[in-house]
Amino acid sequence: MIQNSHGDDNSAAAFFDPGRNCWRVPTAGRLALVIDGELYFAALRRVIRQARRELLLIGWDFDFEIEMLPGESDEDGNAPDGLPNQVGAFLEAVVEQAPDLHVYILKWNGAVIIAPGRLLSSVSVLVSSSDRIHFALDGKHPFGACHHQKIIVADKSFAFCGGIDVTENRWDTSEHLPDDARRIGKDGAPLAPWHDVTTAMTGPAAEALGELSRARWARATGETLTPPDAAARDIWPDNLKVEATQIKVAIARTEPPYDSEPLINEIECLFLDSISMARETIYIESQYLTTKTVCDALCARLSADDAPEIIIINPEAALNGFEDKSMHALRGRAISRLQAADRSDRFRIFNPVNSADEPIYVHAKVMIVDDTLLHIGSSNLNDRSMGFDTECDVAIHGHADLICDFRDKLLSEHLGVSPEHFAETLRREGSVIAAIAGLNPRQGRGLRPIVPSSETVMGKLLADTRLMDQRYFDRHDSKAGEGLRPRHIAMAAAGFAAAYVADKLWKHWRRK
Structure with a gap:
């Protein structure tokens, strides 16, 4: 395990420049580096079970029907810890056991378009679960952009931040075995091997990620969340090796210009x-x-x-x-x-x-x-x-x-x-x-x-127009960008659809 030294603090302070190449440089009391979904989802269950006041789940997508521990469910659908293996039912069970816990789930609204079937599971969680599970779709971004952060924070004490989404096709072992019977979709079809990485941390770094997550919730919903007033708790999953303590961690962001806010x-x-x-x-x-x-x-x-x-x-x-x-x-x-x-x-x-x-x-x-x-x-x-x-x-x-x-x-x-x-x-x-x-x-x-x-x-047309890879350059002009804009495609598609419907109606009226 790595322990911080004064020299490392000095090198971090010299390199990181808050406001330019990072947002803040808080200290992580403990840090782990998590490779692949098997380790991540097992650790995530342990963290969620320890939350008592606030659980923030901020992500590109959430699929409430996936099993967090594939292949480990009993005949009742429970994991070895005795709670439901599926994400949605697991969250409901955790909230039932923790009377003061509120769960806030923020999911990119475009993920519903990409995978409309997942909307039903999201709605079922919203409608049938505890009133302490709060679900929102994040649409506060420029047209064509997406909310892509992947952050989970428990009781302002523990945070995951990295690349792993709580959705289908993210679980795999580090062996990436061929024909792994546990690596299957909800429809029973085999899924391809998948490699992913995230981080886990405690202390002021986790508190800062909680603050960033609440700010994103407020921007998406208009609701300001008050952080838990209790002192930070000692949350750490026992299956994660602590690889460093008291280490400076820079947090860096990308946010597009929106609502008069600069890039x-x-x-x-x-x-x-x-x-x-x-x-x-x-x-x-x-x-x-x-x-x-x-x-x-x-x-x-x-x-x-x-x-x-x-x-x-x-x-x-x-x-x-x-x-x-x-x-x-x-x-x-x-x-x-x-x-x-x-x-x-x-x-x-x-x-x-x-x-x-x-x-x-x-x-x-x-x-x-x-x-x-x-x-x-x-x-x-x-x-x-x-x-x-x-x-x-x-x-x-x-x-x-x-x-x-x-x-x-x-x-x-x-x-x-x-x-x-x-x-x-x-x-x-x-x-x-x-x-x-x-x-x-x-x-x-x-x-x-x-x-x-x-x-x-x-491919040449898509690459030349950068249709799938847009960006802004100017810090204050929310209209500044490069390439063919998605709104142009949407407008053209809407015009085509309107013309198609009008043509059908005209032909139907003529037949009469």
Whole structure:
């Protein structure tokens, strides 16, 4: 376990700049780094059961019908802890046992459009559950943007913040086994392997995330929540290893301009500052690779005489064909730019596969720079996360052992070796790229180079217009942006629909 030192505090204070590359830099009494859904959902149940006054669930999506511990339900649908395994019924049972507990669930309203079937479970929780479970859809963002933060806070004492949503297709083990019978959808269909990361923390850092969550609730609903007046409680799930204590944690945000509020792009500034300071290695895990400013910064480092190694872990393909045509056409262009800038063979981009050579979907959002900076959150390396959607990330500066151990743990998972074996290989080879090459098998669990596919006509159109990857640049102009705007598409679709209906009505009237 890492304990804070005065020197680490000084390095964090020198690097983090509240109001520019972060919001605040509070202290986390305890910190854990959580890899993959199996560990996260087990820990989440333990945290929720310990809440007594206030539970804030702020997220892109919530699915109240999923089982938190797949494959562990008894014949009554209960998990081994004796409470219902499904999210919605579990929350109802917890509230029934804690008479002073209020639960606030804030979900992006667009998630209802993406998965309308989940609206029914949301409504059932709202209608049939305790009046101390409060549910709201967050629509207070520019058209086409989304609320993408993933934060859970219990009694202003404990917080999760990172990339894992409490929804379907997020649970998986770190082995990402092929044909895992527990990794199935509600319809019984098998789900693809899934890799994800979040953080857990206590102390002032958790209190700050609670304040941010209440502010988001107020913006979405108009209701101001009063934080619990009791002192912070000692909440910690017993299945999470405490990896650091009394450690400074920067909280960074993206918030689009809305209701006269300016653009906040602290996360983008944090990414750019981190890339600029890199000496030896930049390690990235992200769902996408399309943001222009970050790609520009990476290209600049690759073209320098002292270029660091840059290793990026991405999914092989997007979750659907439309998204793949748009976002991965943009990724292909970014890869081409990075390869052209790479004068010293220092750039690699991979996708992970499991023991059956099945692609593992990468949903994690991580940047690790040398042994100096660790950055985890909800933001992807796309323009939306830099200046269009609502995001929240956390970062640590200093604490070299903690940061290197976490990087080694992530890469050892992808390569199917122990963290100790990876660290030993890294020491022997002297570079992360060489260590990957020495441990990466041609078949089975490992990393495969990503080779961009040719752009289709549709993909080129979507990429040129950046329809799926909008952003704002100006801090105060809520109309400022780049590319074809979603409202243009909506207006065109509405016009087409109106013309179609009018034509049908006219033909029906003529037949009469």
